[in-house]
Amino acid sequence: MPQSPILFPTSATRLLCTIAVVGALGVSMGCSISASVESSFDVLSSPFESSSASSDGEAVAAFQEETEGFTATYIAAGNTEADSFQKGLSDIASQRGISDWEANPGTWTSIGRGLGQADISEAAATDFAQNLAAGDEQIVALLMQGYADTL
Amino acid sequence: MRPAPAGRLRWVIGCLAVFWLPLVHSAEAPDAVGVSQERVFEYLYIDANEDRSSGGHTAVRIDNDVFHFLFKNDYLTMARATWAEFQLSYRGYQNRSIYSTRLEISDATHDLLRASFLQRFLAQSRQLKILQDTRHDVALLQAIEQAAPSKMELPGLGFFAAPTRGVTNGRYREIQEAIATAHGKDHLQNLRRELQHQLSSMPVEALAASRRDFTKATLPGAHYPFNQRYADLVAGMRAIDVIAAGAALSEKSLALSLAADSQAPLSTDQRRALQSAGAGLRQRLVALSASPRPDWGVAFLLGLARLEAIRLSLESDRWVFIDALADDASIVEVGDRMRRFIPRLRSDAEALWAEARSSWMQQDGWHEGRYAAMEIAHANWLELSRIESGGAQWRIHATRYVPRGLGPPGQLPKPDRIAEDAPLLLATMQQSQQEAAALASEQMGYKLLTRNCVSELFTTIDLALARSLIARGEPVNRETLQQETRRRLGYMFTPNPIPYVSSDQVRDHWRVAEARELLSLRRLYARSAYEADSELATLLRESNTLTSSVYQRNDKDSFFIFFTDGNAMLRPPLGLVNLTAALGASLVGAVQFPFDGGKALKSGLRGALFSLPELGFQNIRKGSSTWLAPELLNAAVAETGAP
Structure with a gap:
């Protein structure tokens, strides 16, 4: 940190002053608190941020990345239930402001890439895709396209 | 390589770089994946401020994302924000400078670390969901058992007025016909029957969370808890009933729009765009009505509410949205x-x-x-x-x-399993709730020295290194972790729980590509304003809370006059002024105590306390902003070179 070496020969001076204040106030020396104080700032800064077009693109990109990661760890852990998987996706999507996650083809290719990252066989990936897509061949194709991208 | 201390200081100063800050709106393509395509891994130390962490805060920036740990609702939880959002919050509203250390790492190490932070974030999100679900399971079971629907609000049920079965007005005829064409004329009827059957015969059991569900390293097991399954089935049935009865949007949905003063009428282009959007949304609703996802009903109700809002917009010739x-x-x-x-x-x-x-x-x-x-x-x-x-x-x-559209269910159908054995089910669910809370406290509870915003960042990094070892078939022990750290990052060290000390440690021990100071927006503006006119008057104007053009006093800050987060040499005299003023404010506050409940007194006393470090050339307090003046944002934009 760009501080004068004359005034700050060691971190001890700063530490002692911090401790004095902390001891008096009993506040945390460690990390940010969120419940009452920082949340107000997050609240005030965020509402205008969430309505921008660039933030929408970022939200979709973040959702797709998280979908990939979620799929990979879900499958790698040996889970196979479609209901739980889809609920997990819905939870992730809602945190990104997305309710109709099925609508975006990127969702399905991201799931496919997650299957690839989970390192399962093509046969197993196809089974999972067929089960998830419930007969929709377009969705199966998108899933397997994502899977193929990881090979 | 570990540089010598003197060399480190020269090198750090020499490496201060201009900061490029794409705030709020990117000048680049709005749909780009992230704002920056650059691959970066930075360790961030965020300067302290009063009451928000007198030792500062830490985070890691990976490309356009920032991951950090916050104490929230009794747990140390991981947060993820974009780089712009993070800076807006900390450099902007919280007026805190950020000291960034960019590490020199390979692409493979970058990807490994990014995957680790992302996985931890996902895992913790689901862990918090498990906690929430154990609570909701108990609440729902109690409400069903007591036949008290007014005690519950379920997702999706609040978008529309309660439909009356058997009554229809044709409001949604178009979409009914589209669904019938796509999926058969009896599709909705059959589906409702099926959902009713599923609800009656649904399994009702406690969410059995295990210790493994709350580990840092893995995603919790697959759970579809009782409260969610029940709510999804009810929402599905409600969606079908709303369509059949032609229920209107609820007062709650329209409250904000109805209360609005008159707006300008829609333009021709806007009407055309709304019609096109409505047609596209209708197609999505048709698809959703046959979707295999178990929560299709909630998504359908939201979509239908939006479709109805579009219709009302066209009908009234002004913008109407659900609240x-x-x-x-x-x-x-x-x-x-x-x-x-x-x-x-x-x-x-x-x-x-x-x-x-x-x-x-x-x-x-x-x-x-x-x-x-x-x-x-x-x-x-x-x-x-x-x-x-x-x-x-x-x-x-x-x-x-x-928008969740929370609303009361009207009635709470009782699954057969609850009718058979409610007391035992409730007891097991309550036990499950307690066990989950205990596990969460054990794994996610904040501990000042051993589980804090610093330790958890390094734990996540260690998890990445451990995974790398495992992937190569190597054992994971102190020696192998040390070697892996040296290979990928630099010398291994025990991170200090105090944020600014940990930042120094990173710079001392790991391979650093660049270190820079990102000034708080207030300081950035003050510097650029002085550079523009070199007037002493400008310097003096921006030096204190009374005349600053970008700072407004607010209830969250303690009482102080001068900003002391700049030149350290001036801190003792300015701190003395702050201390004197704060003590004076405390005296005034003491007099005001009967009228304001001690608010002014508390502000003065806190102000005096945070002035003390200033007498010793230290600074903790920065002030904060409840609103960012355009001048602050302009200064940041000017720094990026964006228009």
């Missing part, structure tokens, strides 16, 4: 000081509402994200207009949000 702030909003009490900012905030919100409309118009058809952006921008603008007219409680959503 995106109706549920889960944070409530900010607007006091006298904050009320001064409201007109400018409302003006900002109006500009963003115009921008959201313009952005939406660029894409034909239905696009949920852009419509949702319009929905929330419209709500923010109307909400601030309401506050400007005298409202005292400002509703805000802190993050991107899907």
